[in-house]
Amino acid sequence: MAAKRRERRVVMVTGASSGIGRATALAFARNGDDVVLAARSPGALDLTAAECRSLGARVRVEPVDVNDAPALRRLAGSGDRIDVWVHTAAVMAYGRFEELPADVFEQVVRTDLLGAAAVARAALARFRAQRSGVLILGGSVLSFIAAPYMSAYITSKWGLRGLARVLQQETRDAPDIHVCLIDPGGVDTPIYRSAANYTGRVGRPPPPVDRPAKVASAIVGLAARPRRARSVGLANRFMRIGFAALPPVYDLLVGPLMRRAGLSRDPVGAHTGNVFAPLPRG
Numbered sequence: 044m045a046a047k048r049r050e051r052r053v054v055m056v057t058g059a060s061s062g063i064g065r066a067t068a069l070a071f072a073r074n075g076d077d078v079v080l081a082a083r084s085p086g087a088l089d090l091t092a093a094e095c096r097s098l099g100a101r102v103r104v105e106p107v108d109v110n111d112a113p114a115l116r117r118l119a120g121s122g123d124r125i126d127v128w129v130h131t132a133a134v135m136a137y138g139r140f141e142e143l144p145a146d147v148f149e150q151v152v153r154t155d156l157l158g159a160a161a162v163a164r165a166a167l168a169r170f171r172a173q174r175s176g177v178l179i180l181g182g183s184v185l186s187f188i189a190a191p192y193m194s195a196y197i198t199s200k201w202g203l204r205g206l207a208r209v210l211q212q213e214t215r216d217a218p219d220i221h222v223c224l225i226d227p228g229g230v231d232t233p234i235y236r237s238a239a240n241y242t243g244r245v246g247r248p249p250p251p252v253d254r255p256a257k258v259a260s261a262i263v264g265l266a267a268r269p270r271r272a273r274s275v276g277l278a279n280r281f282m283r284i285g286f287a288a289l290p291p292v293y294d295l296l297v298g299p300l301m302r303r304a305g306l307s308r309d310p311v312g313a314h315t316g317n318v319f320a321p322l323p324r325g
């Protein structure tokens with residue numbers, strides 16, 4: 044007897060124009076699903092869309108800023124259904140907390156924490172109406188540990204982990220609605236160069252560095268078999284154990300390690316990167 048063909052799912056990706064979100068859209072397209080691609084840059088979304096279409100997916104492009112709650116609500120209400128919503132949109136800022144302009148700190152937290160909350164609110168409203176859906180939120184190993192020069196990002200990622208845990212508890216009444224957190228370590232994406240920067244040196248992912256496709260494949264796996272959290276990155280477990288078990292040693296080492304491995308030697312003037320508006324591609 045021929046195997047029953049699985050139905051095509053509709054997968055929303057907020058943050059689909061770059062990095063892990065782009066790789067995730069491609070992975071779902073390759074998997075036989077249809078994708079809705081959202082981020083701020085229409086041009087970059089169109090490029091992801093063309094690649095997804097070449098893999099056989101039906102694609103919709105929906106330029107949106109996650110700080111625009113009404114636009115997110117419209118997005119959540121559009122189309123026949125949304126089976127999976129992957130939220131990877133985020134921005135980053137490097138700099139000592141005291142040297143980071145307050146408006147940059149606040150915009151990173153607004154985008155990475157409050158934007159993610161707005162996405163969760165819109166997605167869960169849609170999932171409640173459908174009685175099903177999987178929401179996958181983009182956490183980080185930095186949702187569990189701290190490192191200097193990344194205060195706004197780490198504040199947001201710790202907050203997002205708390206939010207994800209609460210949502211997991213509050214959706215227990217809906218057995219077919221799931222909320223998951225994906226926690227990558229270092230991944231080779233444009234976020235390090237497009238981050239706002241007040242350190243004088245360009246950021247880079249500390250090793251070991253994974254490819255976005257590896258995280259995307261873990262996300263596709265989470266959508267099929269949802270669980271509370273999934274970590275991707277060989278060193279994540281060791282960093283978390285060191286942070287929790289030996290705080291004085293961790294704090295002694297993390298500054299020098301961050302300056303050596305997390306910041307390159309390339310000089311850069313103070314700039315706001317893509318925090319307030321997307322950067323032109325390239």
Ligand SMILES: NC(=O)c1ccc[n+]([C@@H]2O[C@H](COP(=O)([O-])OP(=O)(O)OC[C@H]3O[C@@H](n4cnc5c(N)ncnc54)[C@H](OP(=O)(O)O)[C@@H]3O)[C@@H](O)[C@H]2O)c1
Pocket residue numbers: 057058059060061062063064081082083084087107108109110130131132133134154158181182183184226227228229230231232233234235237248317320321322
């Ligand atoms: N790369 C890593 O090493 C790493 C490690 C751990 C966790 N993560 C997490 O993984 C996720 C993806 O990061 P990435 O490295 O793939 O970054 P990326 O390549 O910079 O992609 C970020 C995406 O977010 C979108 N975005 C930013 N601000 C937005 C806004 N206000 N509204 C809508 N979309 C917005 C960007 O597109 P536009 O600029 O066009 O809006 C882009 O599509 C993030 O949550 C990040 O924190 C990354």
